[in-house]
Amino acid sequence: MTLAIEDLEGIAKIEKERQEGFRHRINVCIAAGCLSCQSGLVREALEKEVGRRGMENWCLVKGVGCLGLCAAGPLISVEPDGVYYQGVTVSDVSEILDSLGGSPIGRLHCPAQSPFFTRQHRIVTENCGKIDPERIEDYIAERGYEALYTVLRSMTPGEVIEQVVASGMRGRGGAGFPSGLKWTAVSKAVNNTKFVICNADEGDPGAFMDRSVLESDPHRVIEGMAIAAYAVGARHGYVYVRAEYPLAVKRVRTAIAQAERLGVLGSGIFNTRFDFKIEVRLGAGAFVCGEETALIASIEGRLGRPRPRPPFPAEFGLWGCPTLINNVETLANIPPIVRNGGRWLAGIGTEKSKGTKVFALAGRVNNTGLIEVPMGTILRDIVFDIGGGIPEGRQFKAVQTGGPSGGCIPEQHLDMPVDYESLAAVGSIMGSGGMIIMDDASCMVDVAQFFMEFCMSESCGKCVPCRVGTTQIYHLLRKITNGTGKPSDLAMLEELCDLVKNTSLCGLGQTAPNPVISTLRYFRNEYLEHIDDKTCQAGACKIGSVREAL
Amino acid sequence: MDIKSEPSSRSSGEPAQTTEDRRWRLVNRTMRMHGNEPHALIETLHSVQEHFGFLDLDALKYVAGALRVPLSRVYAVATFYHYFTLKPPGEHTCVVCKGTACYIGGASSILDSIQQEVGIGPGETTSDGQISLLTARCLGSCGLAPATVFDGQICGRMTSAAVLERIRRWTNHDTGD
Amino acid sequence: MTTPSYTPDPTPYVRRDVNPVRILTFTIDGRDVSAREDETILSVARQNGIFIPTLCHLDGLSERGACRLCIVEVKGAPKLLPSCVTLPRQDMEVTTNSDRVADYRRKILELMYSERNHVCSVCVSNGHCELQNLSVVLGMTHVRYDYIYPKHAIDASHERFSVDHNRCVLCQRCVRVCDEIEGAHTWDVMGRGITSRVITDLNQPWGSSETCTGCGKCVQVCPTGALSEKGKSVAEMIKRRQFLPYLQMMRREGRRAVAEGIR
Numbered sequence: 001m002t003l004a005i006e007d008l009e010g011i012a013k014i015e016k017e018r019q020e021g022f023r024h025r026i027n028v029c030i031a032a033g034c035l036s037c038q039s040g041l042v043r044e045a046l047e048k049e050v051g052r053r054g055m056e057n058w059c060l061v062k063g064v065g066c067l068g069l070c071a072a073g074p075l076i077s078v079e080p081d082g083v084y085y086q087g088v089t090v091s092d093v094s095e096i097l098d099s100l101g102g103s104p105i106g107r108l109h110c111p112a113q114s115p116f117f118t119r120q121h122r123i124v125t126e127n128c129g130k131i132d133p134e135r136i137e138d139y140i141a142e143r144g145y146e147a148l149y150t151v152l153r154s155m156t157p158g159e160v161i162e163q164v165v166a167s168g169m170r171g172r173g174g175a176g177f178p179s180g181l182k183w184t185a186v187s188k189a190v191n192n193t194k195f196v197i198c199n200a201d202e203g204d205p206g207a208f209m210d211r212s213v214l215e216s217d218p219h220r221v222i223e224g225m226a227i228a229a230y231a232v233g234a235r236h237g238y239v240y241v242r243a244e245y246p247l248a249v250k251r252v253r254t255a256i257a258q259a260e261r262l263g264v265l266g267s268g269i270f271n272t273r274f275d276f277k278i279e280v281r282l283g284a285g286a287f288v289c290g291e292e293t294a295l296i297a298s299i300e301g302r303l304g305r306p307r308p309r310p311p312f313p314a315e316f317g318l319w320g321c322p323t324l325i326n327n328v329e330t331l332a333n334i335p336p337i338v339r340n341g342g343r344w345l346a347g348i349g350t351e352k353s354k355g356t357k358v359f360a361l362a363g364r365v366n367n368t369g370l371i372e373v374p375m376g377t378i379l380r381d382i383v384f385d386i387g388g389g390i391p392e393g394r395q396f397k398a399v400q401t402g403g404p405s406g407g408c409i410p411e412q413h414l415d416m417p418v419d420y421e422s423l424a425a426v427g428s429i430m431g432s433g434g435m436i437i438m439d440d441a442s443c444m445v446d447v448a449q450f451f452m453e454f455c456m457s458e459s460c461g462k463c464v465p466c467r468v469g470t471t472q473i474y475h476l477l478r479k480i481t482n483g484t485g486k487p488s489d490l491a492m493l494e495e496l497c498d499l500v501k502n503t504s505l506c507g508l509g510q511t512a513p514n515p516v517i518s519t520l521r522y523f524r525n526e527y528l529e530h531i532d533d534k535t536c537q538a539g540a541c542k543i544g545s546v547r548e549a550l
Numbered sequence: 551m552d553i554k555s556e557p558s559s560r561s562s563g564e565p566a567q568t569t570e571d572r573r574w575r576l577v578n579r580t581m582r583m584h585g586n587e588p589h590a591l592i593e594t595l596h597s598v599q600e601h602f603g604f605l606d607l608d609a610l611k612y613v614a615g616a617l618r619v620p621l622s623r624v625y626a627v628a629t630f631y632h633y634f635t636l637k638p639p640g641e642h643t644c645v646v647c648k649g650t651a652c653y654i655g656g657a658s659s660i661l662d663s664i665q666q667e668v669g670i671g672p673g674e675t676t677s678d679g680q681i682s683l684l685t686a687r688c689l690g691s692c693g694l695a696p697a698t699v700f701d702g703q704i705c706g707r708m709t710s711a712a713v714l715e716r717i718r719r720w721t722n723h724d725t726g727d
Numbered sequence: 728m729t730t731p732s733y734t735p736d737p738t739p740y741v742r743r744d745v746n747p748v749r750i751l752t753f754t755i756d757g758r759d760v761s762a763r764e765d766e767t768i769l770s771v772a773r774q775n776g777i778f779i780p781t782l783c784h785l786d787g788l789s790e791r792g793a794c795r796l797c798i799v800e801v802k803g804a805p806k807l808l809p810s811c812v813t814l815p816r817q818d819m820e821v822t823t824n825s826d827r828v829a830d831y832r833r834k835i836l837e838l839m840y841s842e843r844n845h846v847c848s849v850c851v852s853n854g855h856c857e858l859q860n861l862s863v864v865l866g867m868t869h870v871r872y873d874y875i876y877p878k879h880a881i882d883a884s885h886e887r888f889s890v891d892h893n894r895c896v897l898c899q900r901c902v903r904v905c906d907e908i909e910g911a912h913t914w915d916v917m918g919r920g921i922t923s924r925v926i927t928d929l930n931q932p933w934g935s936s937e938t939c940t941g942c943g944k945c946v947q948v949c950p951t952g953a954l955s956e957k958g959k960s961v962a963e964m965i966k967r968r969q970f971l972p973y974l975q976m977m978r979r980e981g982r983r984a985v986a987e988g989i990r
Contacts (some may be wrong), residue, residue: 032689032690032691032704033691033693033694033706035704036691036694036697036703036704036705036706037694037706037707070691070692070693070694071693071694073693073694073706202690203687203688204650204688205648205649205650205651205653205687205688206649206650206651206688206692207688207690207692208688208690208691208692208693211690212690243596243633244633244686244687244688244689244690245690281592281593282592282593282596283633284592284595284596284631284632284633284634285631285632285633285634285687286630286631286632286919287687288919298592299589300589301587301588301589301590301591301592301593301619301627302589302591302627303626303627303630303916304630304631307791307792308792308809308812308813310744310814311744315744316744360692360693361693362650362651362654362692362693362695363650363651363654363655363692363695364654368651368692368693368694368695369693370693400650403650434650434692436650436651436654436692438654442654447654450650450653451650454687456920456921457920458687458919458920459919459920459921460630460919460920461897461916461918461919461920461921461922461923462791462793463792463793463794463795464793464794464795464835464838464839464842464896465795465835465838467842467897467920467921467923468838468839468841468842468875468921469838470920470921471842471875471920471921472838472841472872472873472875475873475875476873492871492872495834496872499831499834499835499838502806502807502831503795503798503807503831503835504795505792505793505795505809510806607929610929611929620906620911620912620913620915620938621928621929621937621938622912622913622914622915622926622927622928622929622938623912623915624929625915625917625926625928625929625930626915626916626917626926629917629918629919629930630917630918630919
């Protein structure tokens with residue numbers, strides 16, 4: 001049961017040799033995005049055809065995690081040639097197999113040299129699209145669990161935390177709290193029982209980074225959790241994941257079972273006295289459970305209503321015990337930090353925002369999908385270079401970051417670097433990494449109303465400003481978008497936003513007005529058009545009918 | 551339909567009469583795995599919904615008794631979390647994603663067209679029990695917006711026409727034979 | 728493959744980061760005050776005769792920090808803090824009644840009035856209502872926000888009491904007193920956000936509740952006319968809360984006795 005480093009190396013070697021024994025390897029993306037354009041069928045057809053042609057011994061068909069460019073799904077890559085194919089269908093299967101060893105099929109070719117791929121810097125997603133998420137051996141072949149071994153055998157918990165502090169990494173869940181400080185606080189808390197929780201309750205509409213990482217490389221998160229547990233002194237961990245992500249849930253469960261069987265989870269890991277177990281807990285459709293204290297309440301089987309902090313979970317968390325809560329992406333950064341040292345990560349990014357950030361690019365942009373770029377990348381480059389610009393020759397209008405807690409950034413700020421401080425300065429937030437691009441067909445008042453409707457129905461109802469305030473703001477916005485708004489409504493809107501922001505109990509309420517505040521700041525003219533002229537330039541609001549009726 | 555008959559043969563809080571049903575055995579197993587402790591409530595409700603499709607009052611009563619959670623607390627949890635539903639779903643379900651990317655991509659016009667076609671809004675089921683229309687906060691398929699799920703199968707880049715085509719397949723099939 | 732679940736320690740959660748023996752000093756509205764480390768700003772203020780408005784708070788029940796009326800300013804803190812759950816620190820400077828705080832409190836109260844139907848003139852609690860008193864004390868004379876006014880039913884199925892959801896402010900005092908003092912946990916809150924509503928048992932008529940003991944504590948702690956005794960006409964419902972401090976003291980004594988092994 002106990003595993004030594006030689007065993008890990010042995011598994012890695014066997015797996016490498018096994019894979020390299022195949023002259024051709026076809027990687028089919030089986031993450032949720034491509035699966036929803038039938039990549040599962042493509043994979044089956046490929047396997048069947050390979051079998052029919054008797055190519056099993058020299059051609060491997062492998063399901064892999066997200067290749068990133070979801071817009072062009074289903075995606076496959078052919079190794080070792082490094083050829084990418086996009087929009088593959090079952091009928092293309094024969095042709096693909098025919099072309100192996102020859103020249104790539106031009107019709108399906110997806111340029112791997114395009115900025116979408118070359119401008120990325122992959123740390124968290126380094127294995128995405130490369131390894132089979134349902135095989136632990138594949139992860140180990142990519143130096144998986146090596147960091148955990150190093151930590152358990154040759155580092156003290158203090159030394160691990162030092163590396164995280166040195167990396168300067170800030171939490172990727174949204175608020176950007178320095179991870180090292182959080183770890184230090186939990187490790188210092190005096191208690192026999194402590195917990196580590198992986199927050200995978202990715203609730204921001206328009207964000208799918210955590211889902212992709214869990215679907216594509218679940219072992220990385222498990223390894224990160226185990227290292228965190230060792231560092232802070234926990235013996236028990238939970239992955240709190242949305243029930244709306246059935247595939248991610250399944251893959252995490254599979255990964256935990258594999259890790260337990262191999263002995264990298266369980267008792268006496270790597271022949272040390274370190275025990276660590278992980279359980280999966282399903283979220284049940286409440287955005288507010290992304291808030292730490294609500295998440296804890298939900299794991300305890302209670303209502304996901306936040307409670308006032310302090311005390312913070314670091315001292316008083318799950319079942320009253322000190323608890324470390326980190327986001328999926330934060331934990332996925334841990335193994336490489338240990339392998340390469342904290343200073344290595346600190347060398348990437350900007351002065352105050354270290355490392356990379358995974359963004360889910362969506363909305364009115366050509367290359368929708370998952371990208372990972374160094375902190376400080378210029379926003380314009382993300383939208384126009386990596387994202388490939390706006391489709392149908394339309395005009396860029398705004399980019400929305402941070403989901404319902406974030407803001408809309410207009411054209412004039414496109415040349416700013418993407419880091420925590422710069423985003424805050426223009427009235428948005430980093431958030432968990434959703435990045436929605438909007439063009440001139442999007443009405444900003446309508447967008448603000450969309451987010452406020454979200455916050456209103458996701459408000460837990462505990463504190464008065466959030467429960468009633470968000471409802472009042474939503475009603476005002478609805479009046480404006482349906483053409484019955486009054487000029488005085490804008491002042492009222494601002495008053496309510498200020499009230500909700502400053503007096504709500506938890507982060508949800510305190511940030512709920514952000515989409516309204518930022519659109520009022522940059523697109524006030526659109527509000528005025530709706531109120532004074534009763535028109536919606538973008539044509540998104542059903543204001544015309546009201547006008548005719550008047 | 552056995553969902554209906556099962557609870558009526560059972561009084562509240564007595565697991566013995568329910569063990570006949572394989573599905574209840576699975577629910578009981580979930581509770582046992584968590585030591586029949588009150589903190590297993592959400593996991594147990596997930597299990598009930600997974601096996602029965604929805605949470606009916608008798609099931610809530612049973613779970614409350616087995617886990618020693620107050621009735622009102624069970625009801626509160628079942629209605630606080632939107633993933634849980636207290637109404638039986640229709641024969642077919644259509645889930646329209648209302649995440650930001652799908653919204654920008656026209657999810658609301660898809661909803662409108664469904665409402666016009668079959669006359670139900672989000673959260674409703676047609677009177678013949680054939681089709682349920684639901685909305686999701688975000689399916690995480692933003693790269694393929696707007697996304698819609700038909701009976702568990704996610705489809706990306708939908709249009710109103712494509713969605714109606716799928717729905718008509720359900721209705722035509724059902725009236726056809 | 729399933730790991731045995733962690734079973735929590737049955738002992739109640741205790742904050743380990745405060746020492747109830749240690750005394751500290753700080754200022755409220757410029758006055759020097761002293762407090763134990765585990766006392767809240769609200770309780771210290773009250774001991775010193777300094778008024779802070781509250782609604783969800785009730786002596787004898789657990790704190791929620793939810794109505795946000797008791798927010799205070801603390802020098803150096805970026806956010807306003809609810810005094811009912813905030814513990815003082817040495818040399819903290821608390822301001823309970825700045826213009827900013829007073830303004831926010833009035834607006835929060837306006838929000839409460841806009842949420843449901845609070846027509847005092849036809850209410851059983853008229854003249855004895857905490858919400859009404861607060862609007863007088865805080866100087867809230869009219870509501871500028873649109874009334875939401877959902878139509879809620881009145882449940883008069885209980886033989887002695889009735890609940891009018893239109894008057895409910897969701898303070899959850901009834902939920903807490905029923906759970907923490909009576910131990911029945913008949914009440915809870917269903918749904919979330921603006922659709923939240925207090926319920927008995929499985930959202931069934933109060934009169935059909937199997938768990939309700941009929942003790943009436945919920946009625947007595949309700950700050951408005953949402954819960955009332957039957958047979959009371961307009962302005963006749965006066966709540967009696969004398970039982971709470973005594974019950975709470977007896978509970979505390981009981982717990983101590985158990986802890987010390989005295990049966």
